[in-house]
Amino acid sequence: MTEFDLKNLNECLEEYLPTDKLKEVKRILYGLDEDQILDLPDDATDIAHKHGFEIKGYRFKAREEQIRKPRLVRVGAIQNSIVLPTTASIEDQRVAIWNKVKTMIKAAAAAGCNIVCTQEAWTMPFAFCTREKFPWCEFAEEAENGPTTKMLADLAKTYNMVIIHSILERDIEHGETIWNTAVVISNNGKYLGKHRKNHIPRVGDFNESTYYMEGDTFHPVFETEFGKIAINICYGRHHPQNWMMFGLNGAEIVFNPSATIGRLSEPLWGIEARNAAIANSYFTVPINRVGTETFPNEYTSGDGGKAHKEFGPFYGSSYVAAPDGSRTPSLSRDKDGLLVTELDLNLCRQIKDFWGFRMTQRLPLYAESFKKASEPDFKPQIIKESLKPNN
Ligand SMILES: NC(=O)NCCC(=O)O
Numbered sequence: 386m387t388e389f390d391l392k393n394l395n396e397c398l399e400e401y402l403p404t405d406k407l408k409e410v411k412r413i414l415y416g417l418d419e420d421q422i423l424d425l426p427d428d429a430t431d432i433a434h435k436h437g438f439e440i441k442g443y444r445f446k447a448r449e450e451q452i453r454k455p456r457l458v459r460v461g462a463i464q465n466s467i468v469l470p471t472t473a474s475i476e477d478q479r480v481a482i483w484n485k486v487k488t489m490i491k492a493a494a495a496a497g498c499n500i501v502c503t504q505e506a507w508t509m510p511f512a513f514c515t516r517e518k519f520p521w522c523e524f525a526e527e528a529e530n531g532p533t534t535k536m537l538a539d540l541a542k543t544y545n546m547v548i549i550h551s552i553l554e555r556d557i558e559h560g561e562t563i564w565n566t567a568v569v570i571s572n573n574g575k576y577l578g579k580h581r582k583n584h585i586p587r588v589g590d591f592n593e594s595t596y597y598m599e600g601d602t603f604h605p606v607f608e609t610e611f612g613k614i615a616i617n618i619c620y621g622r623h624h625p626q627n628w629m630m631f632g633l634n635g636a637e638i639v640f641n642p643s644a645t646i647g648r649l650s651e652p653l654w655g656i657e658a659r660n661a662a663i664a665n666s667y668f669t670v671p672i673n674r675v676g677t678e679t680f681p682n683e684y685t686s687g688d689g690g691k692a693h694k695e696f697g698p699f700y701g702s703s704y705v706a707a708p709d710g711s712r713t714p715s716l717s718r719d720k721d722g723l724l725v726t727e728l729d730l731n732l733c734r735q736i737k738d739f740w741g742f743r744m745t746q747r748l749p750l751y752a753e754s755f756k757k758a759s760e761p762d763f764k765p766q767i768i769k770e771s772l773k774p775n776n
Pocket residue numbers: 505586591618619620621643644645646649650
């Protein structure tokens with residue numbers, strides 16, 4: 386069996402485990418009950434079947450409260466492969482991906498989604514492994530007035546849906562600088578704002594620092610009609626402080642548009658965003674692309690290994706985690722997919738009240754410690770046994 390013969394972990398469990406054990410395994414693994422599967426309307430599933438992508442639905446419930454009504458919001462996470470070879474023209478590649486994802490957004494609308502999020506750098510192949518500037522930098526576009534934001538703004542308005550999309554941004558007004566940016570479009574079709582990736586990988590073939598700078602937007606939370614949302618872009622999920630700051634700014638759902646490969650990060654994938662949901666009492670939505678992308682020129686990984694033209698395969702496996710630690714099963718490891726999840730945002734406060742993680746967070750303690758740790762004369766607080774003889 387090779388790395389990618391196993392297409393879907395959940396389906397593998399369903400195929401091989403006896404029914405009584407399967408139910409218990411799923412309860413332990415995901416913390417989900419059977420009644421948390423969300424029936425999706427035929428309009429949505431028909432689009433998915435016709436266009437050959439996976440569609441799955443789940444719901445996270447909260448306790449009924451006396452004063453607040455349930456705050457139900459449906460979230461769509463889209464994972465997809467690129468469409469054309471990386472040698473096709475920039476415009477043709479971008480439009481082909483647009484067309485694929487537009488259909489998936491249509492299905493999300495038919496499934497009643499209020500908020501939809503794409504994967505990282507969704508309009509392009511993840512070419513940052515190559516270290517070549519041309520033609521990949523040509524995929525960069527303006528966050529507010531670029532062609533992709535304009536195209537999605539129409540869809541956001543038509544479908545009354547908040548759309549978050551993650552692109553390579555070119556800041557025309559500030560030295561044509563390039564950033565890795567998530568753009569938020571409101572359900573009125575208006576540009577609401579953007580967040581630039583805070584932490585940039587320098588690991589394996591992820592040579593992203595060749596292309597863009599560390600973000601300068603801090604940790605914005607976007608207050609939308611459907612809840613307070615934020616975006617922690619890909620590698621930022623390895624940094625608990627990054628997740629924490631979105632929580633401190635009041636996020637109820639944090640999306641994590643990503644592009645990552647099995648060899649590097651698959652064992653971490655199910656843990657980090659789930660742990661962030663628990664630690665910060667909000668929902669998290671990690672989304673990863675699928676497929677293998679082949680580039681025209683060979684490149685090396687700087688590890689003494691042979692030159693190669695492929696980065697992937699990206700392993701998909703997008704999921705949603707809730708503040709109580711439960712999570713959905715993952716989408717497949719190799720197929721385009723739309724994950725529809727209904728969240729009751731009341732769960733965020735209910736979990737804060739129950740576990741008290743926010744109240745017991747001791748921010749001033751850590752503020753003081755972080756300040757000390759970031760000074761040049763910082764000395765780690767280590768206590769050792771004294772070598773002096775006892776008198
Ligand atoms: N796109 C990106 O930041 N990838 C880094 C790999 C990882 O963090 O898994």
